[in-house]
Amino acid sequence: MVKIKVAHPVVELDGDEMARIIWRFIKEQLVLPYLDVELEYFDLGIEHRDATRDQVTADAAQAIRKHGAGVVCPTITPDEARVAEFGLRARYRPPHATLRDVIGGGVFREPVVLGGLPGQGRGRPGPVVVGRPAAGRRGVTxxxxxxxxxxxxxxTPEAGGGDPVELEVCAFEGPGAASARCRTDASVRDFARASFRYALTRRHPVRLTADDTGPxxxxxxxxxxxxxVFDAEFAADFAAAGLTCEHRPAEELVASALRGEGGFLWVCRDDGGDLRAEAVVQGSGQAGPVTSVLVSADGRTLAARPAHGTVTRHYRRHQQGRATSTNPVASVHAWTRALAHRAALDGTPEVTGFARALEEVCAETVEGGQMTADLARLVSADHPWLTTEQFLETLDTGLQKKMAAR
Known part of the structure; x- marks a missing residue:
């Protein structure tokens, strides 16, 4: 079989534990046999991050910004116990925090819709995608x-900027606590541009929530x-695509999602978007794998990752030689989203077709009743399930058949 040529590099960020093991199989069995692609590789495993004092993360972020497409494996974010376990020299920040600072724009979490699961399937409304700002929140104290x-x-303004402004926040009558937050206009505009461009790409209307009863x-x-930003830069494109942008109260959007409505981008003004995403995904019948993509304001740069951790509990079982049933679908979709974005930048429809084919194999496999334990439990308590290796091998077989038929 002649491999499909990917015109420009994709940046690969490797990770930790069970996620790293699954990642290697996806790359070696589901991607490289079919694509002639240059992968600019960075090892973000916790030991290598420590050996480089996390310079590798900064280098990886700059590489993604340079090339425009990156795929990111889940990594360990060390707490004090992890610092002791690995003998780390520092408690490093999450790599995706560094990526957000460098790339900016917005982060968009989207459930992977799989038929054969309760509340999902072909013909249902699209997923609820939740977006939040990537960067720009400064001075959280x-x-x-x-x-x-x-x-x-x-x-206190800089010289020539006017008089200082002082406001009383609270008169404490006893001990207490307080916090302050801020966000720049530039970061909000960048998030708006990223949101509108992502919505146009995915063909979703935009629903913005901001607290009208708050400050x-x-x-x-x-x-x-x-x-x-919408009126000046995107209104015409949205109208041409038949899409809308509206401000809605948060409770109204929650109710809509819980009623099974979907197919929209829910824009959250702050970091509570992560929590809101999980609540909506689980509560609206969209439980299952979730992808997370970081998109720059100009839409050129995208970094995709699965919206889960390193699956430590399964990794401990793996270390003991015991079978695991770890779901790789979100990791597969991280690869396909990065490859599809690379294809859009390069104008290579063959690469787009491959990414679509791999996503179809995932959906068809689950629809056919073959799935990992986490998805099987959504169907019924006694639904049969496959081990990690069995499920990945089933995907491999399905992809081979689909690509041979093309």
């Missing part, structure tokens, strides 16, 4: 008030900037 006193918020100078500014 907290304090403990030891006793009575007054908390103030002060803004109007914070939430209101967020909403106003979104509307400003």
């Amino acid at each position: 907290a304090l403990r008030a030891p006793g009575p006193g007054t908390l103030t918020l002060t803004f 109007t100078k914070y939430d209101g500014r967020f909403r106003d900037l979104f509307r400003e």
